Amino acid sequence: MATDSRQKPDNRRGANRSRSLLSDQARSYLGHHRKVARDSIQRMWRTPVASAMTWTVMGVALALPVALLLLLTSLQGVSAGWESTARITAYLAMDLPAEDARGMAAEIESDGRVVSVQLVERDQALADFRASSGLDEALDFLEENPLPHTLLITPEDSARSAEGVQALVTFVENMNGIDQVQVDLGWLQRLNAMTDILARAVWALALLLGAAVILVIGNTVRLAIENRRDEILVAKLVGGTDAFVRRPFLYTGAWFGLGGGLVAWLLIQVSLWWLSGPIERLAGLYRSEFTLQGPGFDGALALIIVAMLLGWLGAWVAVRRHLDDIEPGDIAGG
Amino acid sequence: MIEFRQVTKRYDSDHTALRAVNFHLDRGELAFLTGHSGAGKSTLLKLIMVMERPTAGEVIVGGQKLNSLPRRQIPYIRRHIGVVFQNHQLLFDRTVFDNVAMPLEVMGASPEDTGRRVRAALDKVGLLKKEKMNPMQLSGGEQQRVGIARAVVNKPPVLLADEPTGNLDPELSADIMRLFTQFSQVGVTVLVATHDIALINDMNRRTLTLNQGQLVAGGGVSGH
Numbered sequence: 429m430a431t432d433s434r435q436k437p438d439n440r441r442g443a444n445r446s447r448s449l450l451s452d453q454a455r456s457y458l459g460h461h462r463k464v465a466r467d468s469i470q471r472m473w474r475t476p477v478a479s480a481m482t483w484t485v486m487g488v489a490l491a492l493p494v495a496l497l498l499l500l501t502s503l504q505g506v507s508a509g510w511e512s513t514a515r516i517t518a519y520l521a522m523d524l525p526a527e528d529a530r531g532m533a534a535e536i537e538s539d540g541r542v543v544s545v546q547l548v549e550r551d552q553a554l555a556d557f558r559a560s561s562g563l564d565e566a567l568d569f570l571e572e573n574p575l576p577h578t579l580l581i582t583p584e585d586s587a588r589s590a591e592g593v594q595a596l597v598t599f600v601e602n603m604n605g606i607d608q609v610q611v612d613l614g615w616l617q618r619l620n621a622m623t624d625i626l627a628r629a630v631w632a633l634a635l636l637l638g639a640a641v642i643l644v645i646g647n648t649v650r651l652a653i654e655n656r657r658d659e660i661l662v663a664k665l666v667g668g669t670d671a672f673v674r675r676p677f678l679y680t681g682a683w684f685g686l687g688g689g690l691v692a693w694l695l696i697q698v699s700l701w702w703l704s705g706p707i708e709r710l711a712g713l714y715r716s717e718f719t720l721q722g723p724g725f726d727g728a729l730a731l732i733i734v735a736m737l738l739g740w741l742g743a744w745v746a747v748r749r750h751l752d753d754i755e756p757g758d759i760a761g762g
Numbered sequence: 763m764i765e766f767r768q769v770t771k772r773y774d775s776d777h778t779a780l781r782a783v784n785f786h787l788d789r790g791e792l793a794f795l796t797g798h799s800g801a802g803k804s805t806l807l808k809l810i811m812v813m814e815r816p817t818a819g820e821v822i823v824g825g826q827k828l829n830s831l832p833r834r835q836i837p838y839i840r841r842h843i844g845v846v847f848q849n850h851q852l853l854f855d856r857t858v859f860d861n862v863a864m865p866l867e868v869m870g871a872s873p874e875d876t877g878r879r880v881r882a883a884l885d886k887v888g889l890l891k892k893e894k895m896n897p898m899q900l901s902g903g904e905q906q907r908v909g910i911a912r913a914v915v916n917k918p919p920v921l922l923a924d925e926p927t928g929n930l931d932p933e934l935s936a937d938i939m940r941l942f943t944q945f946s947q948v949g950v951t952v953l954v955a956t957h958d959i960a961l962i963n964d965m966n967r968r969t970l971t972l973n974q975g976q977l978v979a980g981g982g983v984s985g986h
Binding site: 452453455456457459460658659661662663664665666667668669670672755756 | 837864871872912
């Protein structure tokens with residue numbers, strides 16, 4: 429008696445028939461998804477201002493952590509670049525003769541951890557300093573060259589870790605005739621430590637704002653559920669499954685996510701364009717190759733997919749909490 | 763088709779809506795369900811639609827025991843039960859056609875199939891020409907007929923009606939009862955809950971009478 433109305437009386441038989449029945453069902457299932465997806469977009473267009481506001485809230489909430497992540501990636505690029513050019517500068521004792529300095533350079537260069545050693549003799553150093561500092565006249569007042577011989581030591585790749593460089597520094601310091609050894613890793617380590625902190629802060633912020641996005645979408649979808657209460661009741665009455673009833677709201681959440689992702693991408697692109705000039709100038713002053721990297725195509729795609737997932741998740745939370753409350757128990761009156 | 767075995771429904775408080783109700787409706791049978799306000803008519807209908815579960819006893823629809831039915835199976839049972847409400851429960855944000863199509867939509871019927879069946883149902887209730895209108899533009903009687911078309915569009919074996927003629931004049935009521943009779947003639951089990959004694963007397967059909975949650979008449983072996 430409980431006839432399945434999806435079964436059509438037809439003259440096909442056996443496996444052929446059941447296969448076509450399955451493909452019919454798959455087609456109508458997909459057709460329904462398409463219809464619901466289109467319908468939930470159209471509903472959004474019908475309230476353009478409210479929808480745009482939700483998109484913007486989402487967009488801002490997403491753009492902030494993403495922009496910080498981009499900044500972080502760019503900064504990490506900077507420190508990585510510096511690490512690969514880390515050099516040790518050894519200042520020799522003032523009274524060391526040039527031949528001894530050359531001998532020391534050769535000795536250090538023979539060490540397996542060192543690629544090359546460049547000796548800058550004190551006369552050369554003064555000439556360079558004169559040329560680059562613009563303190564020409566002031567230097568003329570000096571009775572003698574205040575600069576020592578200097579060794580610029582470039583470590584082997586394998587010795588470029590913080591420990592490797594430290595070991596090399598200790599080795600050079602212990603040689604006779606060395607006055608002072610400097611390595612530029614100090615500020616690099618500080619920068620690394622700072623980017624580590626920044627990274628954690630950014631991820632914490634991203635988590636918080638992601639949660640905020642879920643709540644915003646959840647609330648928006650909750651209102652949508654309230655607005656469509658009658659429809660939900662009727663759908664449940666005529667035998668709509670939970671999945672059927674949830675579907676339009678999950679799509680609504682995903683579309684809000686799409687809109688929010690696009691707004692976020694737009695905000696990021698505009699800020700990049702706005703910041704790129706000043707950053708180039710600043711980087712130029714530091715003679716740095718630093719540029720603020722945009723998200724690129726992959727990044728934009730990832731951003732939009734994450735936004736859609738967050739929207740879907742927010743809708744799912746709302747649907748879980750509110751849809752099951754709507755049961756058609758009250759409408760059979762009397 | 764519909765069977766109640768010693769069905770008792772007690773709500774949280776001391777309020778007992780149904781007490782040990784027994785009856786059996788056959789395929790193609792048309793019966794009335796009557797009784798004073800609060801006698802348990804709605805509770806009885808809700809038990810058939812699995813909106814409520816009995817406290818004791820068994821409700822069996824189409825050979826399926828509803829007591830043990832898991833929650834996720836409920837929609838599939840409801841697809842076999844058409845329901846007509848006094849207040850129609852039509853949706854005013856869509857056309858008559860789309861309202862009637864809802865039971866087919868939840869089943870995943872193809873668009874061609876849907877179009878064919880919706881028009882057949884609308885033709886049956888005499889509203890074929892109004893498929894593109896909004897239900898708000900229709901009269902009370904027409905709205906009720908749209909509700910009926912929606913209830914029967916997927917050819918359910920069971921049709922329940924809760925005060926279907928509540929707001930209608932006698933002539934329109936008679937029209938609607940004629941429709942119900944036609945459905946029962948093609949094998950649909952129809953159960954109509956109503957206050958309308960005149961209507962019941964006119965039809966001269968089996969009548970289940972509830973009083974304080976007890977079935978006081980019509981509970982015996984089916985027959986007129």
